[in-house]
Structures are given as C-alpha cells and as structure tokens.
Amino acid sequence: MATSGGGGAALCGALLDYKTEKFALTRNRRMGLLYRLLQLAVLGYVLGWVFVVRRGYQDTDAAPHVSVVTKLKGVSVSRAEDARRRLWDAADFSRPPQVGEAGFEPVSQRRSGSPSVLDGICVEDVDCPMGNPVVHGNGIKTGKCVMFNSTHSTCEIFGWCPVENDTLPRKPLLAEAENFTLFIKNTVNFTKFNFSKGNTLQTNDPTYFKTCMYDPFFSPSCPVFRIRDMVEAAGETFGALALLGGSISVRIEWDCDLDQPAAHCQPRYSFILLDRRYNFRTASYYWDSQQQHYRSLLKLYGIRFDISVHGQAGKFGIIPAAVSFGTGIAFLGTATMICDLVLLYLDAKADFYWKEKFEEVRMGCGTTWES
C-alpha cells in the first residue's frame, strides 16, 4: 500500500480509508430472483422470528426466584368395605398436594411374628433360615415354619403384622374429591429487573379467594382450581383416574415483556396427564394403653399434582439489540454465498461467471507458482 510507509498523518489517513468489496453485476434474472427470495426469507426470519416472536432486542432473565404455596380444600367421607365411616379433610393429605383415597381401611399393625403371605412355602423349620429377609417382603424370617392355611405352611416372619393384603380397589372411595379445590399461590421475582409478581389478583376483597373458581376465559386470575376441572383439562375424566390414581403435571408459565405495562404479565396454566396409576403408603404410629407400639398403615390411591414454574422476562437492552441486528446482517451475507454456489457450479454459463468473478493476480515477472 502506497501510503503505509509514510509518516503519522499518512498512517492516520490510511486508517480512515474505507474499503468496500467490489461486486460484479450480472443481469441474470433467475439468479436475481433467487437472491431476492433468499434475502426476503432471511429478513422474514430476522424481523418476524428473532425480533417480534423471540424479542431478540431484549435482555432476558430466565431464572426467576420462585415460590409456590398450595392449599387443598375439601372434605369427604370414605365409605370403606366394612361401612365404617372415616372422614378426610385437607390437613389429612400430605405434600406434594395430592387427593388421596384409601383403597382400604387402614391396617393396624404391630411388630410381631406372623405367617408370610408372599413366599416361603416350607415343610419344616430348616427351610426357613433365621434372619433371612424376605425379598420384596415385609419381614425377616424367624426360623419357624408355621401353618398358613389348611393346605400350606409358610415361614414365619418377624415384621409389622398382620401382613398387608395387597389387592386392587374395585371402586373409588372418595367420589366427592372431584369438588375439592386446590389453591396455588405463586410468586416470581426477576432479580435482574427488580420485578416481582404473583398469580393472585391484587384485591382488597377478603372473600374473593373464598368464592372464586379458576376458568381460563372468565376468571383467569383466580388461583383456586377445582380438582375435576384440572383432570379434565389434562384430557381425562375424574372417574377414570380416581380408581387407580394418577399423576398430573401443572405448569405455570410466565413470559413477561417488561417494555409493556406490568399488568400484561400474566401466567399461563397448562395441565398434562403424566401417569394413570399412582399410589403410596403412609403410616402413623401410636402406643396403645398397654404401651405396645402400633402403626396404622394406609395404602392410598390418589391423584398427585406436580407443580412446576417456568419464567422468563425481557427488557430492551442495547447490547442484545446490537447483537441481534448484527446477526441478522451476517445472515443476509449468506444469501450472497448461496447464490454464488449456484451461479458458479450449477448455472449454464458458469464458466463465464467464473472468469468474471475471479480476476487472476499475476506477479510482475509472470511467475504464478510460488513454492
């Protein structure tokens, strides 16, 4: 370069030279059309997708601080096989929120020896090695072989007795549970933007949450959900799910555009059926008047609600805007490169364009091949 060897002023001048790529202009309609179409596609992607749908000009915070509190409300009387009445209300159900239904009356058990139900058919005591745990069983063999019924003898086990009798329930026992309500209080805090919002309506009416019921169209800001509505939103009927239990995922999604007023930032709820069977065991312990340790074992068939919160907030930021803009421009450049590949390798007059596009550089004395 002529001026590069000069003084400071010349160097400074050279620094401010602007170099722009030279283009060969061809009047090739097909190529022009292809080029313009590619440009349009890129523009559509960048403007429509990156800027409008994904809001690429925004700084985002996708990891909010989240708090979820749930309260299950409702009461039901289970009519068990032996017609004894038992009553369940919300404090009887545990976390995660689940509507439990006792398949059977709780089994009152105490630690003692009893014949094994599952396995361990034996003839005499030596068939039952003492201390051996019963695989998948409920106790440890005591070393004795005892009569199970008139035809079989089984190993005696030391465990919580009598042993649980594991059969499937024939009908759902807590039909009223479909009208139970689940109150979901959810707060998100986007630290980066110092913005906090809850899913409950800001209201001064203390009875609002006691009377409202969530509906996607008529009361989307009421955080009280009826069990039956949630099961139906997940595409199942309550009756079908109530027999053997199930698991439903409740997702709360926040997609907040903080360049808009805060009132536009509202959660969306979605309900997905994850599993058609769910049960769990729970036990409570007590001592009776003779100071014997009992436990009351329940096998509950229930509907479990797994609540997850996903949040994202965006606000205009100069760096993400510049980067998205630059990426869009860089993508426009690829349109040229794709057209070049077509022009040089697929076009009928490729040879002609090849010569025009690539201008051979020759060293002064004609030696074009260097080592």
Next chain:
Amino acid sequence: MATSGGGGAALCGALLDYKTEKFALTRNRRMGLLYRLLQLAVLGYVLGWVFVVRRGYQDTDAAPHVSVVTKLKGVSVSRAEDARRRLWDAADFSRPPQVGEAGFEPVSQRRSGSPSVLDGICVEDVDCPMGNPVVHGNGIKTGKCVMFNSTHSTCEIFGWCPVENDTLPRKPLLAEAENFTLFIKNTVNFTKFNFSKGNTLQTNDPTYFKTCMYDPFFSPSCPVFRIRDMVEAAGETFGALALLGGSISVRIEWDCDLDQPAAHCQPRYSFILLDRRYNFRTASYYWDSQQQHYRSLLKLYGIRFDISVHGQAGKFGIIPAAVSFGTGIAFLGTATMICDLVLLYLDAKADFYWKEKFEEVRMGCGTTWES
C-alpha cells in the same frame, strides 16, 4: 476457469488457488471513521463481553448434580393466649426449612358432629341436605339443624370438631426465632469436568461449624445463617415478617472458572423476599385412653426458606474457543455491510460509489438480458 478442465495435477493446483475478495478503496474520511468505530464496537463486544465476561473460550457445564441439606437450630418457648408454655425446637419444624409460629394453641379435634361456623344458616332440618359437603368448609352436613348461638341456627356438620376458629394472630409468638440458625450444606458436582465442591470450609476443627456465623465480608465460607440476618438481607425486618409469616428465596450461585485454582470457586448467596404472608396447617394424630382418635391441628404462621442452587463451570476447550473466535470474525464482517448500506444509499456521492463498487459483467455479444 482455464485450468479446471486439465488433469489431476492441474485440478489439485486449482484446489489450492486462493481467492480473496477485491475491494474498492475510497478516501472517504466519514465512512472510514464510521467503519473504524463499528470495528471497535464489535471488537469491544467480542473481546470484552464474549471472551472476558462470558468466557466464551470455555466449555461449560451448567447442570451440576446438586445436594442440599438443611438443619435448623434453635429453641423457643411460645407464650400462647392462655399462658400455657409450649416449647419448640428444630425437630418440631418440618421441611422445607421454615420457622413456624403457632398462631394459636393447637386445636384438639375428634371426628364428630358440630355446628358449622361458616355457612348453612337454617330453620329446620330440611334446609340441611344430608351428605352435602360444605363448600370451603370442614365437614359434611349430617342433615340436622342445630342451634349455633342464641340468635342463629346452622346445619350440623360431621367433621373434625370443634371447628377451627380462623382469625389472624395479633402478635408474633416466637420472638426468639430471630436468633435461630439455619445450617445449609450444599455440594455441587460438575460431572463433565469431574469437579466437586461444597460450600463448607474444609477444616479439621470440629467446633468451627458450632461457633461460626455467616457474614458476607468477614466469614463468607461459614454455612450457618441467622434467621434475622437472612430476613434483613432480603430487605425486611424480622418483626414485620414474623406476624403473618412470609417466604424468602435463598439462592446459591456457583460460577466456577476451572482454569483458575479450585479455591477461587466460591458460592454467592442472595436473599429475596417473595411473599409477605405464609401459613400452613399441620396435624398430628393420636388415640386417647378411651381409644378415641384425636388429632391436634396447628395453624402455623411462619417464615419459609426456599433454597435453590444454580451452578455453572467452565474450562478451556478448543471447539468453543474456535467457535467464539469465528463468530467474532463474522461479526467484524457486518461492519463492512453496514457501511456499504450507508455509502450506497445515504452518501451524497452514492451514484459514484455505486458505479465503482458494481462492475457490470457483459456477455460477449452484448445480450445482457437472459430469459
């Protein structure tokens, strides 16, 4: 291309031809200045943001295996309305870690019939259809209309009785809870780099964790947090939060540069107030000497701590370094494209530059328009 039809050696030679774009050099100071400024901005972004702040040359693992164990320590005597003394210590509080405060003495309830408090004003028995659950209520109507007080009659409900009397607490009952401590033991394991670290100081002094207290400046590696300190770091006073409860998010953030010594990889804690009200009910069950089933129902106003861990570790990797470098170079190219747009569409001498930049390619016989 002349040599493309030749033999293998010629093709090989052609493959090793190097084609470099031809540029038109203009001595336009304004354009040059714009160009250099854009280049500087891109360089600043790439070097400053992508390489230094985001460490774009590193391979990252953003999904560590995480373990959190919490232990609440402290003891307090609640002085309830009727002056009976009750004592709470850490094993009495449940998970997630929360400092519960009984708004009232536990209500001792048993399953029986009692007048409804909430609704169901009635005149005679037919106003109370049997088996109907009380909406948002605590029982199922028995079908009887009983006297509630001297002026009203309400439907009798079968439920846990006596019915809970739901009023707000007037003063926090466990004032000493501000000095309770929460021990948070957190371990992260970045499988990709086989790197594991905990938030507790590696010390041989067994009494260290019994005497230290977290302070962001003086003892940042002590994992024992005082409740009051956490509430204050979240921007609230303990007294204000203790009355109606609240929910505080504790976030532990790990941002580990594994190209540095492992000792530099330390967690940062942040505390955010998520909610100003929090209460929950819990019940424990027992049989009395007459074999009646009782439960002891507590409504606790408490402060709940939701602990979440976010982690990211990075280590130099050749692929991410090359990709970040390539992206930076590609971004530099956009500077040229932006300047071109200005030069060709906005500059006073745009026509002149247009002609210089685009060299028309003419087919041999002058037919510039193809079909």
Next chain:
Amino acid sequence: MATSGGGGAALCGALLDYKTEKFALTRNRRMGLLYRLLQLAVLGYVLGWVFVVRRGYQDTDAAPHVSVVTKLKGVSVSRAEDARRRLWDAADFSRPPQVGEAGFEPVSQRRSGSPSVLDGICVEDVDCPMGNPVVHGNGIKTGKCVMFNSTHSTCEIFGWCPVENDTLPRKPLLAEAENFTLFIKNTVNFTKFNFSKGNTLQTNDPTYFKTCMYDPFFSPSCPVFRIRDMVEAAGETFGALALLGGSISVRIEWDCDLDQPAAHCQPRYSFILLDRRYNFRTASYYWDSQQQHYRSLLKLYGIRFDISVHGQAGKFGIIPAAVSFGTGIAFLGTATMICDLVLLYLDAKADFYWKEKFEEVRMGCGTTWES
C-alpha cells in the same frame, strides 16, 4: 447506477440484478492450503458437531413435564446397643427416598427441666439468667443451677428431656439395607411434540417389576435399583458409606431423537456420590396414659438419594434447519477473512497483494480527500 433512474420496468429489472463479489485469484500454494484446511475444519464442525452430534436441524423441547415416583422396598432389624430389636420397613422411611439407620435407640423425651449437657457451667443460680436460650442448645434456661455430675454444676434448661447425647455411631446398624431396592417410576412429557414416555417397560407381565433388577447391560429397562449397586456405581462401597451416611445424586437423562422410532428413546442413569456424611433428626409425638406429651426423637444416619431428571427431545424443523445451514455458510465466510489477514499482514509479498486486493477509487477530478 445507470438504470436506477428509469421507469417501473427498469427499476424492477434493477431489483433482479444479481451482484456477486469480485475475487482476486492468486496462485499462492501456502495460502490455498491454509484456506482449504480452514474450510475443512469449518465443514467438519458444522457437519460433524452442529448437524450430527447436536442435531442442529431439529426443533427442540428441553423442558418436559416430569413425574417421579419412588418406592423403597426392604426390611431390616436394627440391633441397637441394648439389644432390643426394632424392625424397619419401607413405610418407616420418609421422603426423599433415604435408607435411614438409627445411630441409637430413639430417645423418649418430654418437656421438662434437665441439666444442660453442652454449656452453662455455673456455681449459683445468678449465673443462669432465666429465659435465656442456650446457643446451639436444646432449651431455655430456667434460672436454676443444678448438679450435672459429681464435679460440675450446670444451668438447668427447660426443654425436651433428657437431653440428646450426641456421639458418633461406631458401626452401621442396618447392614441388610444394602439389599433394599428402590423403584423409580419416571414419566416425561414433551408438550411441544405431544410425546410421552416412561422409564418402565411396557409389559403385560404383572410380576416383571417384582422380580427384575436394574443392570446397565442385561436389564437396562428395569426400574428397580438395588441400594448396593447404586452406591457402587457412584464409586463407593456400601460399608464405607453406611456408617456416617451419605448423599447420592441419581440423574435420569432423556435425549430423544423423535425422527427415530420411539423405542430408541431410552433414559440413561448416572450415579454420583455427593457427600460422605448425612444424618437427620425426626420425631414422633404421643401422649402416654397419664396424658403427658412425649416425643420419640431419632437421629438417623442414612443414605439419601436425590433424583433429578433432565430431558431433551428434537424433531426435524424447517426453521432450525435453515438457521443451522445459514450459520454454517456464514462460518465458511470467516475462513476467507482469516486468510486475508494472514495474506495482507504476514505474507512476504503482502505489499503486492495489498495493491491487487484494494483498487483505489478516484473521483473524476482527482480530489481524493473529502471533508
């Protein structure tokens, strides 16, 4: 541009002009080689990494709805110091799934006054200010100084008494726990693709899950894991971990290519040892026949399993495919830019190339410097 001032047809024609960059072709073998190598590296990265490994042509859903249900099975008799036998089965262990081992017999405590073990050595009553909580202790000072043993006096505290005697266990008490099994039922639902899958084999054989045992090679689709196998997969022996407890992270990873048959979408399990110490306290409450409130306090040393699920599914999408393709092309462009930098600043004949590459544009009347 000559035609730009014309009518509508001419403008339309100009719009369809195709401009292709002019290149200067040099027969510089070293540069050519460098250029082709860079092109190959970029192609390898784009095809091998972006398209094959990362499946960049796919639309992805990385936030599935997830449900995890665990059931611990097994039974064990703890032989505590005083040889009293206690039996533990799965319903006795709590969530998260953990194999607990009582370091000691449960301490039966009731609220009363007792001498403090930890601190508070005193001579007379004034050394024990009433109502002062014992730091890290278990009660509140009653204001009395009582004899602790023959040599010391300590402050009396009001708390759960007798005070827990905190020493380390000398041998694991539940050796049989290594044969306990953990059943992990996991379902993922990718809402975007309406695709749902579980980790349990779809089988009609009801006894399959009662008899199978997970093995990475022979039965990878059996969701029943033996405790010992999991501990060993995490690189530890059961015996070493059983004494003081520990914490193991179980991660289930789904990486589903939905362009393949659904049967190929299988979870991978990984087990990582996170911590070598883990214990927790739990208490159960009861009233004795004299209506005194007791609690039974247990300090359990156990192995805790933290289960986390990570999922990602991908399916061919036209937008992500086009974007990945465009990004690859843009990266190819950087090869030219890197070679240019070498050619213009490092090559021996840089001056020559500089002149060829940059063609000076001169204004008609020779004024190359504008203001």
